[in-house]
Amino acid sequence: MRRDPVKAVLYGVGTMGKLIVPLLTEKGVIVIGAIGGRNHLGEDLGEVCGLERKLHVTVSDDPEEVLSTRSADVAIVSIATFLADMFEPFERCIRNGLNVLTISEEMHYAWGNEPELTAKLDHLARLHGVTIAGSGYTDHFFFGQVAGLAGCCHRIDRIDGVGQDNLEDYGAGVAAMIHVGETVAAFEAAFPKSDGLRTWLQPVADAICVDLGLTPKTVRTSTTPWVEDVDMPCEVLDLTVKAGDVTGRTSQVDVETIQGTHVHFEFRERLYREGETDLNRWSILGYPDVTIENPAPAIATLTAAALVNRIPDVLDAQPGYRAPHQLSRPRYRPYPLHFYVRGDDS
Amino acid sequence: MRRDPVKAVLYGVGTMGKLIVPLLTEKGVIVIGAIGGRNHLGEDLGEVCGLERKLHVTVSDDPEEVLSTRSADVAIVSIATFLADMFEPFERCIRNGLNVLTISEEMHYAWGNEPELTAKLDHLARLHGVTIAGSGYTDHFFFGQVAGLAGCCHRIDRIDGVGQDNLEDYGAGVAAMIHVGETVAAFEAAFPKSDGLRTWLQPVADAICVDLGLTPKTVRTSTTPWVEDVDMPCEVLDLTVKAGDVTGRTSQVDVETIQGTHVHFEFRERLYREGETDLNRWSILGYPDVTIENPAPAIATLTAAALVNRIPDVLDAQPGYRAPHQLSRPRYRPYPLHFYVRGDDS
Numbered sequence: 001m002r003r004d005p006v007k008a009v010l011y012g013v014g015t016m017g018k019l020i021v022p023l024l025t026e027k028g029v030i031v032i033g034a035i036g037g038r039n040h041l042g043e044d045l046g047e048v049c050g051l052e053r054k055l056h057v058t059v060s061d062d063p064e065e066v067l068s069t070r071s072a073d074v075a076i077v078s079i080a081t082f083l084a085d086m087f088e089p090f091e092r093c094i095r096n097g098l099n100v101l102t103i104s105e106e107m108h109y110a111w112g113n114e115p116e117l118t119a120k121l122d123h124l125a126r127l128h129g130v131t132i133a134g135s136g137y138t139d140h141f142f143f144g145q146v147a148g149l150a151g152c153c154h155r156i157d158r159i160d161g162v163g164q165d166n167l168e169d170y171g172a173g174v175a176a177m178i179h180v181g182e183t184v185a186a187f188e189a190a191f192p193k194s195d196g197l198r199t200w201l202q203p204v205a206d207a208i209c210v211d212l213g214l215t216p217k218t219v220r221t222s223t224t225p226w227v228e229d230v231d232m233p234c235e236v237l238d239l240t241v242k243a244g245d246v247t248g249r250t251s252q253v254d255v256e257t258i259q260g261t262h263v264h265f266e267f268r269e270r271l272y273r274e275g276e277t278d279l280n281r282w283s284i285l286g287y288p289d290v291t292i293e294n295p296a297p298a299i300a301t302l303t304a305a306a307l308v309n310r311i312p313d314v315l316d317a318q319p320g321y322r323a324p325h326q327l328s329r330p331r332y333r334p335y336p337l338h339f340y341v342r343g344d345d346s
Numbered sequence: 347m348r349r350d351p352v353k354a355v356l357y358g359v360g361t362m363g364k365l366i367v368p369l370l371t372e373k374g375v376i377v378i379g380a381i382g383g384r385n386h387l388g389e390d391l392g393e394v395c396g397l398e399r400k401l402h403v404t405v406s407d408d409p410e411e412v413l414s415t416r417s418a419d420v421a422i423v424s425i426a427t428f429l430a431d432m433f434e435p436f437e438r439c440i441r442n443g444l445n446v447l448t449i450s451e452e453m454h455y456a457w458g459n460e461p462e463l464t465a466k467l468d469h470l471a472r473l474h475g476v477t478i479a480g481s482g483y484t485d486h487f488f489f490g491q492v493a494g495l496a497g498c499c500h501r502i503d504r505i506d507g508v509g510q511d512n513l514e515d516y517g518a519g520v521a522a523m524i525h526v527g528e529t530v531a532a533f534e535a536a537f538p539k540s541d542g543l544r545t546w547l548q549p550v551a552d553a554i555c556v557d558l559g560l561t562p563k564t565v566r567t568s569t570t571p572w573v574e575d576v577d578m579p580c581e582v583l584d585l586t587v588k589a590g591d592v593t594g595r596t597s598q599v600d601v602e603t604i605q606g607t608h609v610h611f612e613f614r615e616r617l618y619r620e621g622e623t624d625l626n627r628w629s630i631l632g633y634p635d636v637t638i639e640n641p642a643p644a645i646a647t648l649t650a651a652a653l654v655n656r657i658p659d660v661l662d663a664q665p666g667y668r669a670p671h672q673l674s675r676p677r678y679r680p681y682p683l684h685f686y687v688r689g690d691d692s
Contacts, residue, residue: 023500137498144494144675145638148486151676154369154651213680259680287651288644292491298634305500305633329490329675330497334559334605 006311006337009033009066009098011089012078013040013048013059016103019304020076021049027308028336033066034059063089067096074311077102081200083114087121090132094124100132101314103303105200107134108143109207109323113198122321131317133327135310136303141294142204142265143324146282147211149292156286159208161265164279165299166272167248168236178249178269179225180234181241187225187249199223201253205263211325214257223251226270234271247271261286309333352657352683355379355412355444357435358424359386359394359405362449365650366422367395373654374682379412380405409435413442420657423448427546429460433467436478440470446478447660449649451546453480454489455553455669459544468667477663479673481656482649487640488550488611489670492628493557495638502632505554507611510625511645512618513594514582524595524615525571526580527587533571533595545569547599551609557671560603569597572616580617593617607632655679 006029010017013036024031034045036059046055060066067075075093079086083106093100110118125132142161150156167175179187199221209216226248232241241247248270255263277296284290313327352375356363359382370377380391382405392401406412413421421439425432429452439446456464471478488507496502513521525533545567555562572594578587587593594616601609623642630636659673 026500140494140498144497145491147678148490148494148676150678151490151655152483152486152648152652153678154372154647154654156678212678288647290643290648291641293639293641295637295639297636301500301634302498302636306498308500309497330494332493332496332499332502332558 005030006074006315007032007070007072008311009035009070009072009075009093010045011035011063011075011093013037013045014078016078016300016304017076018049019300020078020307021045021055022051023304023308024076025051025055026335027333029308029311031055031057032070032072033057035063035066036061063092064096067092067098072098073315074099074101076307077104080104082106082198083110083117087117090121091124094121094128094130094132097128097130099130099314100125101307101310102132102134103136103307104134105136105138106203107132108138108200109203109210110134110321111323112202112206118321126320129319131314131319131322133310133314133317133322133324135307135314135324135330137297137299137306138204139306139310139324140330141280141297141302143207143211144330145292146208147325149282149284149290150208150212152290153284154287156212156261156284158262158285159264160283160285161204162268162279162281163266164268164270166276166278167234167269168271169300170236170269172236174269175234175237179246180248180271181237181239182246184225184227184244184246187246191223191249199251199253201251201265201267204265205253205255207323207325208263209255209257210323212261214255214259214261214263216255217258218256220254221252223249225249226268228271228273232271232273241271306330308337311337351376352420352661353378353416353418354657355381355416355418355421355439356391357381357409357421357439359383359391360424362424362646362650363422364395365646366424366653367391367401368397369650369654370422371397371401372681373679375654375657377401377403378416378418379403381409381412382407409438413438413444418444419661420445420447422653423450426450428452428544429456429463429467433463436467437470440467440474440476440478443474443476445476445660446471447653447656448478448480449482449653450480451482451484452549453478454484454546455549455556456480456667457669458548458552464667472666475665477660477665477668479656479660479663479668479670481653481660481670481676483643483645483652484550485652485656485670486676487626487643487648489553489557490676491638492554493671495628495630495636496554496558498636499630500633502558502607502630504608504631505610506629506631507550508614508625508627509612510614510616512622512624513580513615514617515646516582516615518582520615521580521583525592526594526617527583527585528592530571530573530590530592533592537569537595545597545599547597547611547613550611551599551601553669553671554609555601555603556669558607560601560605560607560609562601563604564602566600567598569595571595572614574617574619578617578619587617652676654683657683
C-alpha cells in the first residue's frame, strides 16, 4: 500500500475548479499543474483560487506540456456536463498515465448515453493501467444513499427521485439557455415535448438500474417549463418574469423495467419563491415504503468535497472506466489524504 | 462464484424471526431449520409465521441437532440485543460451520463494548472459515447513509444523530422496563445519571468513528426520562400516565475525539402525541453542513428486509467477525437470491 502524498493536476479552472483547489491543498494533496481556457492564463493558481498565497503553479493553456512533463497521480477535470465535450481532455490525461476524476454529470454512468466513447475510454484506461470515474454531488445524493436505501427494501415497485436547484446560483448562461423570462411557446419551440432529449438524468437512472439488477424496457424523457402565477424577479438576467412566462424547467426521466419496477427522476432548475430551498428527496415505494430527504443541500460545496474524498478510491480501483457502483463506497478522508486506502480491511 | 440457492436456519422464532421468514422464502432462500424457545415448539414454521402453507420445518428446542445435521449456509439469529446474551448461540452456529447474520444491535460494532467476547468469536469464525455480522435497521440508517454523507464533507466538526420509536409498538415488557407510568424519581433510581450505562448506542458511535478515522478521547452516556405536560394514555400497559410522570426515555452517547470531531447520537423510546411518527435524522456540521432525514421509517420491516438483502454479502465476506464497514455496501437483491455476488465487478 503506497503512502506517498497524492499529486494532482487541475484540468479546468472555472467556478468548480476554484472551489476544489482549496480543499485539495487543505487535505495535503499537492497540486502540480493547472490547465485553463482563456481566463487566468499565466496567473498563479493559489491567487486565482483566493488562497491568499501562491501555489507556484501557473495556469497554462498547453495541456500536453502540463500532463506529459510532471508525474501527477490524478487529473481533476471540471469542464463540461457531457462526455462528448470532454473526450479529448480525458484521452489526453489517460495517454499520459494519469487517473481521472471528473464532475461531469454524464460520467456518473456513461455507458447508456455514450456507449462508443465510453468503450474507447474504458479500453484506453485499461491499456494505460489507470482509472477514470465521475464523482461529485451525484455520487452519494443520486446514487449511494438511494442504492443503500434500496438495500433495506424487500420489494420495489417504484423509485421516485426529485431534486431542485436555484437558477440564480448558476449564472446568466444557464437561465438564458432555459429561456427564463420568455413565453411558454418560445420554451416549447426550443425543447420539443417529443422523447429523445439527452440529459444528465438518464445516467442517474441507468446507474440505479444497473446496481439494482433492473432491466429497462422503455425509457422516456421530457422537459417542461416551470411557470408561476405571479411576477418573479430574475436577478441573474436582470429582468422580471411576467406571471405565466417561463421561470425554469423540470427535466424528467421515466424508466419502465421488465422486473416491473418504475424508476422516475426529475430535476427542477427554477427561480424560487420566498422561503424555498434546494431539495433532494428519494422515495422507494414497495415493501416497505421508505424516504430519504436532504433539506437544502449545499450542492456546489458537496460536489467539491465528495470529489476530493473520492481520490483514494480512484487511485485504488481497477483500471478502466468505473461507474460509482464499481468503486468502493465513498468515505470521509481526514487530513492528510496521503494514503491509498483499501475498501476492505480484512 | 457459487450459484446454489441459499439454505438458512432461523435461530429465534420471536416477532422479528416471524417477520423475516416470509421475506426469506419470497426471495428463494430455503429455510431448513428453526430453533425456538418455549413458544411454537413442534409447530410448522410456515404456520407459525402466517404463511398459510407449511414449510415442513418444525420449530425445535434442540439447537445442536438442527445445526449439526443439516448443511445450512447461514443462521439468521434474532434473540437479544447484547452479545453476552447470544454468545453461546453464535458459538454453536460457528462450530457447526454456519455463517451468522444477526439483528443484535450490539453486533453492529461489538469490539468496543465486548472486546473479549468479540475477539473469541472473530477467532473462532476465522478458524471455521465463516463470517459473523450484524445487520438490520442499524446497518444503513445509523451507518451506511451517515458514512456516505460524511464522504461528501470536507471538514466535520460535529455529527448529530437522533432517532425515535413508539413504545406502543414494542410490547409491555419494554415499556415496563423503562418505568413508563412511574415517577421521575422511580426512573432515576433505576437508571442513575452517572456514566457507564451500556446501550446499543455506543456501537453505533464506534462504527462511525472507526470508518471516519476518528479516535475517541472521552465517551459519555446517559439516559433521561421523557415527560409530557399532559396525561398520556399507554395502551400497551393499559394505563394513563399522569402529566409529569415517565412516558419514555432518551438514551444518549457523546464521543469527543482527538481530531476534534464530536459524535452525538440519541435515541428516544416514548409514547407519541397525536401526529408524531418514528424519526431518523443525522446532521453533519462542518464544511459544508448537511442533513439526512428519513420521515416515519418502518423500522421493523426495514430491519427484516435489510437483513435478508445482506445474506450474499456475508456469504461472500472474509471469514471472521465483520462490522458493517468491513462488508460490501448493502444492496437490493432481486429474486432469486441464489447467487453469491461479488461487491466489485471489474
